[in-house]
Amino acid sequence: MEEEIKEAFERIGLSLDEEEKILKKCLTLCINYKLGPSDLASSMEVYFLNRGIDGMVVHNAHMDGFLLYLQNEQKNAMIKEEAYPHLYSSNDVDMILNNEQEDVKETTVGTPIKGPDKLYSETSDLELGENGTTSGSQLRVATNHITPFGQRTNKFTVQFTLNKLPDMDDDVKKQEAADNEDDIIRRIQPSEACSFEVQGSQLEHSCRFMYDRVEDKFNALDNRIKRHAAAFVASGLYEEPGDPTVASQKSAFSVGMICCDGDGHLNDKSILLQGSVEHSGGQQVRLDIQKLPKFSFFPGQVVGIEGHNPSGHCLVASKVTDSIPFLATRDVDLPPSKRQATDQDLHPISSSSAPGKLSLLIASGPFTTTDNFLYEPLAELLAYSSRIQPQLLVLMGPFVDSEHPEIKIGAVDRSFDSIFHMEVLQDHVNYMGSTARVVLVPSIRDAGHDFVFPQPMFSLNMSDSKQQIISLQNPGTFDANKVKVGCCTLDVLKQLSGEEISRIPDGSSRDRMGRLATHLLSQRRHDVPLDLSLAPKALQISSIPDLLILPSDLAPFVKVLSIDESSNEGEQVKCICVNPGRLAKGVGGGTFVELNFDASNDRTNASIIRI
Structure with a gap:
C-alpha cells in the first residue's frame, strides 16, 4: 500500500x-x-x-x-448530504417574525414582483435607493436577518497585485474616500464608454443540440490532427509528417493525439500516440518518453513527435512539440488546388491596430452563498463597481448554481428565473449611466439554462439596456477598445490539473497554473465533453487574445503568458490570463479581479480582491 x-x-x-x-x-x-x-x-x-x-x-x-x-x-x-427534512432553529423563527413586519415597512421603489415571487421578496430581491438607483451606499439586501456573510469584518482586501502602481492608495483609504464622497458629485464624473464588438457567430438560445453522431465526433478529432500537421509544415520548421506505426531505424517526424491505454490516470507507461487516418489509418502506437528531458501531456493533446520506431510497436521520442505557431491556417479545409495557391501567403495573424486602454471588473459565480438566495456578494460587487466605475463589468456564471445545496436536494419550490432577477443588473447600468457595459457569460452549472458545451447565450428581455447588457455564448470572444478578450466558464484548469503528467528539468520554471493555461492556447481549443453539431468553430481559437479569462475552483491568479506566435524563433506574444476565483465560497465571500489593461504589459495592473 x-x-x-x-x-x-x-x-x-x-x-x-x-x-x-x-x-x-x-x-x-x-x-x-x-x-x-x-x-x-x-x-x-x-x-x-x-x-x-x-x-x-x-x-x-x-x-x-x-x-x-x-x-x-x-x-x-x-x-x-443533509437529510431533506428541515430542523427549525431560532434563525427560522426570526425570519418568520420579520415577515410579519412587511406591512409596516417603508415602501421602496424597485422591480415589480409578480405572482408567487412576492412570497420571496425579502430573500431574493435587492433593495434600491431613491429614484430606483443602486448606489454603493444604498445597495443592500432587503432583509433584517443577519447572515454569516454580513457578519464578516474584512471587506475588499487585496490578496495579490500585478504591477502595483507606486501612487496607488491602499484599499482601506480607497474605501473610506469612496464612502465619504458625495453621491451627486460621483455620478456626474465624466467616464468614457468603451467600444465593443462581439467576435464570431453567436449560438441562439433556442438552438437544438444532442444531434451529433459518433462518425462526426471521429471526423472532428481526425481533422484536429490534420489541422495541426498542416500548421507544423506551414511553419517551415518541420517536414511532412510520416506514419509513427511503421518500423524504421531513422528518426522521423510524426503528428498525433495523446491517448491512454486504459481507463486509469495517464502515466509514462500508458501513453499512446494516435495518428491521423491520412498518415497511419488512425492506428495507435505506444510512446516511449524516457529520453525526453521535458514534457507535459494530457489525453486529447495533439503533439508533434520526433523519434524512431525500431520494432514497429513502440515509438521512442527524442523531441516533442506541443505548441504550434499561430499561422493563418484557413487553407487546411480547402481543396488541394486552392491550398497550394495560398501556401505562399501564410503569415502570422496580427491585429490591424494596437489595443487601447480598458478598465474591467471580472467576477465569476456563484453570486450567492450556500446558506441562502440573498445574493449578498453580488450586491457588494455592484456597490464596488458603482464606486470604481469600470468601463466593463464581466460577470460569468453560474448565476443560479445547480450545485447550491437547496437546489441539489430539490428544496426550492420556485422557478429559477425568480431566484435571480436580471432586472438588478438593469437597475445598476441605469444608475451608472450610458457609458457602463455589463457582459454576461453562462455556465453549464447554470440551473435552468442549456446543459451543453458550447453553450448558447442567455435570452435577455431588456430593450432599454440592450446596448449596455450584452450576453455572450460560452466560450465567447469579443473586442473592447480593440482589446481581444476570450472567456470560458468551463473549469478547464481543474480538468487539466487532474489529467496532466509532466517532467520539469531542474532550474526550469515550475509555474503549473501558467503551464495549464498555456495548454489551452497551444492546442487552440477546449477538449472537453461537447456537442460538435452546434458550432465546431466556437471551440477553436483563431488568434491569441490579449486577455484570457478562465474561472476555476483552483486558487485565483493573474499571470502573463508567453506564447510562440510565428515560425521565427524567439518571437513571442504576451497574453494576460485571469482566474478571478469564485465570488462566493460556502457561506462566505470569495474573490474577484480589478484590471486596468494597457497595451504595454508593464503598465497593465491588476488586483485580486477578496470580497
Whole structure:
C-alpha cells in the first residue's frame, strides 16, 4: 500500500522529503478517510494549489495542514448530504417574525414582483435607493436577518497585485474616500464608454443540440490532427509528417493525439500516440518518453513527435512539440488546388491596430452563498463597481448554481428565473449611466439554462439596456477598445490539473497554473465533453487574445503568458490570463479581479480582491 501511495505521488510530480514518516501518515489517512492512493495524491495536489505552496516536495510539516484540509472536506461533504427534512432553529423563527413586519415597512421603489415571487421578496430581491438607483451606499439586501456573510469584518482586501502602481492608495483609504464622497458629485464624473464588438457567430438560445453522431465526433478529432500537421509544415520548421506505426531505424517526424491505454490516470507507461487516418489509418502506437528531458501531456493533446520506431510497436521520442505557431491556417479545409495557391501567403495573424486602454471588473459565480438566495456578494460587487466605475463589468456564471445545496436536494419550490432577477443588473447600468457595459457569460452549472458545451447565450428581455447588457455564448470572444478578450466558464484548469503528467528539468520554471493555461492556447481549443453539431468553430481559437479569462475552483491568479506566435524563433506574444476565483465560497465571500489593461504589459495592473 505504501509503495502504491509513493507511485501515485510520483505520477503527479510530487516527491516525498522524509519518505518513511510521510508514507506512514498517508497510509493512516487512507484508512481513516477511505481514500485510495490516487485519490490521496490528487487531494494533496489540490491542497498545494489552494495554499499556494511553492515547489513539488511534500515535507512532514505539510501533513498537519493536509489533515485539517481532509477533515474540512469530509465535513463539507456531510453538510451537503443533509437529510431533506428541515430542523427549525431560532434563525427560522426570526425570519418568520420579520415577515410579519412587511406591512409596516417603508415602501421602496424597485422591480415589480409578480405572482408567487412576492412570497420571496425579502430573500431574493435587492433593495434600491431613491429614484430606483443602486448606489454603493444604498445597495443592500432587503432583509433584517443577519447572515454569516454580513457578519464578516474584512471587506475588499487585496490578496495579490500585478504591477502595483507606486501612487496607488491602499484599499482601506480607497474605501473610506469612496464612502465619504458625495453621491451627486460621483455620478456626474465624466467616464468614457468603451467600444465593443462581439467576435464570431453567436449560438441562439433556442438552438437544438444532442444531434451529433459518433462518425462526426471521429471526423472532428481526425481533422484536429490534420489541422495541426498542416500548421507544423506551414511553419517551415518541420517536414511532412510520416506514419509513427511503421518500423524504421531513422528518426522521423510524426503528428498525433495523446491517448491512454486504459481507463486509469495517464502515466509514462500508458501513453499512446494516435495518428491521423491520412498518415497511419488512425492506428495507435505506444510512446516511449524516457529520453525526453521535458514534457507535459494530457489525453486529447495533439503533439508533434520526433523519434524512431525500431520494432514497429513502440515509438521512442527524442523531441516533442506541443505548441504550434499561430499561422493563418484557413487553407487546411480547402481543396488541394486552392491550398497550394495560398501556401505562399501564410503569415502570422496580427491585429490591424494596437489595443487601447480598458478598465474591467471580472467576477465569476456563484453570486450567492450556500446558506441562502440573498445574493449578498453580488450586491457588494455592484456597490464596488458603482464606486470604481469600470468601463466593463464581466460577470460569468453560474448565476443560479445547480450545485447550491437547496437546489441539489430539490428544496426550492420556485422557478429559477425568480431566484435571480436580471432586472438588478438593469437597475445598476441605469444608475451608472450610458457609458457602463455589463457582459454576461453562462455556465453549464447554470440551473435552468442549456446543459451543453458550447453553450448558447442567455435570452435577455431588456430593450432599454440592450446596448449596455450584452450576453455572450460560452466560450465567447469579443473586442473592447480593440482589446481581444476570450472567456470560458468551463473549469478547464481543474480538468487539466487532474489529467496532466509532466517532467520539469531542474532550474526550469515550475509555474503549473501558467503551464495549464498555456495548454489551452497551444492546442487552440477546449477538449472537453461537447456537442460538435452546434458550432465546431466556437471551440477553436483563431488568434491569441490579449486577455484570457478562465474561472476555476483552483486558487485565483493573474499571470502573463508567453506564447510562440510565428515560425521565427524567439518571437513571442504576451497574453494576460485571469482566474478571478469564485465570488462566493460556502457561506462566505470569495474573490474577484480589478484590471486596468494597457497595451504595454508593464503598465497593465491588476488586483485580486477578496470580497
